[in-house]
Amino acid sequence: MVADHGLSPAEYAKLCEQLGREPNLNELGICSVMWSEHCSYKSSRIHLSKFPTTGPRVICGPGENAGVIDIDDGDAAIFKMESHNHPSFIEPYQGAATGVGGIMRDVFTMGARPVALLNALRFGAPEHEKTRSLVSGVVAGIGGYGNCVGVPTVGGEMNFDPGYNGNILVNAMCVGIAKADQIFYSAAKGVGNSILYVGARTGRDGIHGATMASAEFSDDQEAKRPTVQVGDPFTEKRLIEACLELMATGNIIAIQDMGAAGLTSSSIEMADKGGVGIEIDLDKVPLREANMTPYEMMLSESQERMLIVLKPGTETSSRQIFTKWELDVAVIGQTTDTGRLVLSHKDEVVCDLPIAPLSDLAPQYDRPWRETEPAPVLDMSTLPLRDPIDALARLMCAPDMASKRWVWEQYDRHVMGDTLAASASGSDAAIVRIHGSNKALAMTSDCTPRYVKANPYVGGKQAVAESWRNLIASGAEPIAITNCLNFGNPERPEIMGQFVRAVEGMAEACTALDYPVVSGNVSLYNETNGAAIPPTPTVGGVGLIRDLSLPTGFGTAVEGDLLYLVGHTSGWLGSSLYAREIEGITGHEPPPVDLELEHNNGKFVQSAIGASLVRAVHDVSDGGLAAAAADMAMASGKGMALEGSDILPAHAWYFGEDQGRYLLMVSANNLTRLQDMARNDDISLSYVGEVIGDDIALGSSRMKLSELRKQWEQWLPALMEN
Amino acid sequence: MRAAVIVFPGSNCDRDAASALAQVTGQAPLMVWHQSNELPAVDLVVLPGGFAYGDYLRPGAMAARSVIMREVCKHAEAGGLVAGICNGFQVLSEVGLLPGVLMRNAGLKFVCKPVALQVERIDTPFTSQYSQKSPITIPVAHHDGNFYASQDELTRLEDQGQVVFRYVDNPNGSANNIAGIVNQANNVLGMMPHPERAMGTTGDGGDGVLFFKSLLGGFR
Numbered sequence: 001m002v003a004d005h006g007l008s009p010a011e012y013a014k015l016c017e018q019l020g021r022e023p024n025l026n027e028l029g030i031c032s033v034m035w036s037e038h039c040s041y042k043s044s045r046i047h048l049s050k051f052p053t054t055g056p057r058v059i060c061g062p063g064e065n066a067g068v069i070d071i072d073d074g075d076a077a078i079f080k081m082e083s084h085n086h087p088s089f090i091e092p093y094q095g096a097a098t099g100v101g102g103i104m105r106d107v108f109t110m111g112a113r114p115v116a117l118l119n120a121l122r123f124g125a126p127e128h129e130k131t132r133s134l135v136s137g138v139v140a141g142i143g144g145y146g147n148c149v150g151v152p153t154v155g156g157e158m159n160f161d162p163g164y165n166g167n168i169l170v171n172a173m174c175v176g177i178a179k180a181d182q183i184f185y186s187a188a189k190g191v192g193n194s195i196l197y198v199g200a201r202t203g204r205d206g207i208h209g210a211t212m213a214s215a216e217f218s219d220d221q222e223a224k225r226p227t228v229q230v231g232d233p234f235t236e237k238r239l240i241e242a243c244l245e246l247m248a249t250g251n252i253i254a255i256q257d258m259g260a261a262g263l264t265s266s267s268i269e270m271a272d273k274g275g276v277g278i279e280i281d282l283d284k285v286p287l288r289e290a291n292m293t294p295y296e297m298m299l300s301e302s303q304e305r306m307l308i309v310l311k312p313g314t315e316t317s318s319r320q321i322f323t324k325w326e327l328d329v330a331v332i333g334q335t336t337d338t339g340r341l342v343l344s345h346k347d348e349v350v351c352d353l354p355i356a357p358l359s360d361l362a363p364q365y366d367r368p369w370r371e372t373e374p375a376p377v378l379d380m381s382t383l384p385l386r387d388p389i390d391a392l393a394r395l396m397c398a399p400d401m402a403s404k405r406w407v408w409e410q411y412d413r414h415v416m417g418d419t420l421a422a423s424a425s426g427s428d429a430a431i432v433r434i435h436g437s438n439k440a441l442a443m444t445s446d447c448t449p450r451y452v453k454a455n456p457y458v459g460g461k462q463a464v465a466e467s468w469r470n471l472i473a474s475g476a477e478p479i480a481i482t483n484c485l486n487f488g489n490p491e492r493p494e495i496m497g498q499f500v501r502a503v504e505g506m507a508e509a510c511t512a513l514d515y516p517v518v519s520g521n522v523s524l525y526n527e528t529n530g531a532a533i534p535p536t537p538t539v540g541g542v543g544l545i546r547d548l549s550l551p552t553g554f555g556t557a558v559e560g561d562l563l564y565l566v567g568h569t570s571g572w573l574g575s576s577l578y579a580r581e582i583e584g585i586t587g588h589e590p591p592p593v594d595l596e597l598e599h600n601n602g603k604f605v606q607s608a609i610g611a612s613l614v615r616a617v618h619d620v621s622d623g624g625l626a627a628a629a630a631d632m633a634m635a636s637g638k639g640m641a642l643e644g645s646d647i648l649p650a651h652a653w654y655f656g657e658d659q660g661r662y663l664l665m666v667s668a669n670n671l672t673r674l675q676d677m678a679r680n681d682d683i684s685l686s687y688v689g690e691v692i693g694d695d696i697a698l699g700s701s702r703m704k705l706s707e708l709r710k711q712w713e714q715w716l717p718a719l720m721e722n
Numbered sequence: 723m724r725a726a727v728i729v730f731p732g733s734n735c736d737r738d739a740a741s742a743l744a745q746v747t748g749q750a751p752l753m754v755w756h757q758s759n760e761l762p763a764v765d766l767v768v769l770p771g772g773f774a775y776g777d778y779l780r781p782g783a784m785a786a787r788s789v790i791m792r793e794v795c796k797h798a799e800a801g802g803l804v805a806g807i808c809n810g811f812q813v814l815s816e817v818g819l820l821p822g823v824l825m826r827n828a829g830l831k832f833v834c835k836p837v838a839l840q841v842e843r844i845d846t847p848f849t850s851q852y853s854q855k856s857p858i859t860i861p862v863a864h865h866d867g868n869f870y871a872s873q874d875e876l877t878r879l880e881d882q883g884q885v886v887f888r889y890v891d892n893p894n895g896s897a898n899n900i901a902g903i904v905n906q907a908n909n910v911l912g913m914m915p916h917p918e919r920a921m922g923t924t925g926d927g928g929d930g931v932l933f934f935k936s937l938l939g940g941f942r
């Protein structure tokens with residue numbers, strides 16, 4: 001019984017000791033979810049404390065439903081990223097849909113209107129038997145939910161790697177806007193205040209979802225389908241509107257969404273944060289099905305539900321709002337001064353637990369970990385010489401690089417009327433205007449799992465650096481990140497080693513770039529039959545564009561404009577996309593990340609954009625300089641010609657993935673000022689090519705842009721519709 | 723021009739339509755709740771995009787039976803202008819103010835992209851500012867925009883010149899590439915593309931502006 005609940009014998013003993021007796025079944029169920037990895041972060045907490053979480057623009061860091069940052073003029077941005085990996089593998093449509101719904105609730109719970117959604121998706125090998133149905137289900141689920149609620153899905157990433165064959169990753173991010181002085185928190189306060197249940201009714205879906213998400217998969221995972229929740233975006237839409245309406249009344253003391261572990265974790269977290277007790281009469285909980293037991297009610301993960309602590313005397317006016325939106329609403333209990341969670345059902349007390357031990361004294365582990373074996377450095381001179389344009393064409397059609405139009409055309413990217421750059425646009429970040437203003441948020445999600453796998457510490461730094469660089473390149477001031485740390489089984493020292501070192505690398509980059517972590521999520525046990533996913537710490541970055549009249553992105557080009565490269569090129573091919581896709585070699589040391597250089601190069605680019613000296617800017621990452629130029633060509637419809645290097649072999653020069661680099665497009669009359677600025681700032685700025693007619697050219701080797709585009713657009717539709 | 727935007731609980735382009743109207747008319751439209759049993763005196767009613775009641779049944783089927791739609795029908799019958807955009811088009815066809823139905827897209831997927839439209843009629847209150855010479859570009863975003871009508875009905879629509887917008891490159895399988903139609907009296911229009919998303923303020927082009935300017939033209 002105890003093992004079925006995912007508690008270890010030691011954890012159970014600790015529970016009994018704290019209670020002074022054995023728990024009953026309801027109490028065991030409640031404790032098991034609260035102490036699950038998913039809710040308690042028991043393996044990760046001591047390492048997460050390494051992240052910098054404060055800064056001049058941070059209003060609320062980790063620990064609440066989402067992070068909050070100051071974006072001037074009394075406005076705040078509220079955002080978070082969260083995983084829905086396990087459910088999406090078992091039931092891709094509903095798993096992904098409820099991932100989107102859950103992350104939106106985390107954001108509007110704090111008082112924000114959601115304005116943008118992003119998704120970082122990792123699938124198995126394209127040819128794997130499950131990949132196509134998973135891609136199609138996940139994409140339809142994301143679209144089906146976000147499109148209906150009416151929040152634009154504006155960006156994300158999509159990778160394929162055999163390492164995700166048994167465990168796909170679905171990381172959803174939501175960004176919302178609120179007034180900085182109207183942020184809502186989850187700490188219940190006072191004694192005798194009403195606890196309002198609103199939203200959908202409670203059913204038998206998703207029971208023990210959090211526990212499921214805290215275990216490895218084996219071959220019987222299909223049997224876990226009943227633990228996946230079912231989403232109802234129409235209810236979510238009404239819940240958003242009703243909650244925002246209620247928030248405007250001033251009736252709310254505290255509010256919390258019922259996410260993982262449903263009524264259990266929401267009530268316990270609210271009580272714990274406010275240092276009060278909670279009494280719930282389970283007979284008052286709106287139910288979808290008759291004869292549900294207290295155990296089922298407390299552990300159900302039915303979606304689209306919220307718990308609210310009301311100011312005294314506001315019950316009637318609060319109810320009216322939810323009635324108007326045709327949502328279920330009920331006062332189900334009240335706050336107490338006992339510090340205990342007391343549940344009654346049919347006039348019987350069915351649970352009586354002290355709240356503090358459940359959350360504060362939840363187990364916390366410093367799990368043993370082992371450093372990842374150092375990866376060998378790839379000697380570029382051992383690679384054969386190839387026709388660079390042929391290599392570029394192959395690279396641009398590789399699964400990770402090929403156009404994802406098939407995906408993002410299924411997402412409503414423009415609802416709300418403020419999307420300035422989304423997946424279709426030439427921009428390193430999605431850009432959404434703050435409604436009715438001349439400023440905007442820039443948002444991006446980033447991780448390069450092949451780097452993290454080869455060197456977790458460097459890969460962790462790189463994920464943060466690339467996120468920061470993408471925001472700089474799109475004309476924003478990078479402000480803060482959320483993250484979603486996806487790893488295998490932490491009980492294995494080599495996996496724990498990946499986690500610890502990736503977190504340390506990320507923390508170092510966040511500190512060096514003044515780019516704090518304000519929210520996040522950890523997803524462990526992404527393993528099937530003992531095979532773990534590539535370590536994937538996804539970074540969700542948010543920045544502010546203060547003046548929309550300045551150039552953003554790389555969607556425009558004028559023939560005759562010059563291409564200049566910021567940053568130094570050593571021709572680093574270890575763990576590059578070129579090495580993997582063209583030569584079939586992986587696992588070498590990834591490119592080093594020099595954070596001081598990263599910072600200086602970024603600040604230089606920021607100044608160049610601020611002074612309107614550049615026409616377009618693109619970060620140089622996967623596929624190196626040649627892929628960056630090809631992206632610019634495809635987005636602008638203008639050809640690009642890059643010159644070769646006198647020093648480096650063609651493959652190293654065109655496809656090396658040295659970090660901290662940007663490709664700038666400059667008109668000849670701004671060149672002198674840009675060069676002066678680079679000289680003064682001691683920045684490496686070098687001529688690499690120019691904007692030409694219809695061709696993409698690498699040295700003397702060239703092809704028609706239209707032909708490259710055709711191939712680039714073909715890959716994903718061919719996979720999905722074949 | 724006085725305009726009203728109907729707000730169903732699952733409308734999600736109501737604010738966008740209101741912003742577009744305000745941009746062109748200089749006046750915010752009235753927002754009318756779906757349970758309201760009276761429609762204020764207005765020249766134009768806009769049924770906005772979204773998923774009126776979740777649309778788990780046929781899109782627009784429940785909205786067509788809502789309290790406010792009785793008033794919208796009266797307004798239309800009295801000759802008032804009604805524009806249904808996307809979900810609004812679905813509602814108008816479900817309530818019978820426009821012929822045909824909007825089925826699931828032929829590709830069975832939601833499709834969100836800018837599309838080229840041929841403007842077939844420039845003598846309606848909705849299109850008077852357009853030219854027929856070159857196509858306009860307006861985004862679509864829908865799962866159920868595949869216009870279907872019987873062959874007789876299609877012939878009638880074509881003969882009476884009720885097709886107002888036609889896709890240049892059909893994104894959803896619509897019969898005769900139909901993207902938007904009017905009723906016989908020319909005062910009720912339904913269209914799947916979203917003119918309110920092409921107002922020249924987001925990089926999606928400004929071809930929607932003339933749609934709203936056309937409406938304004940009749941009431942200056």
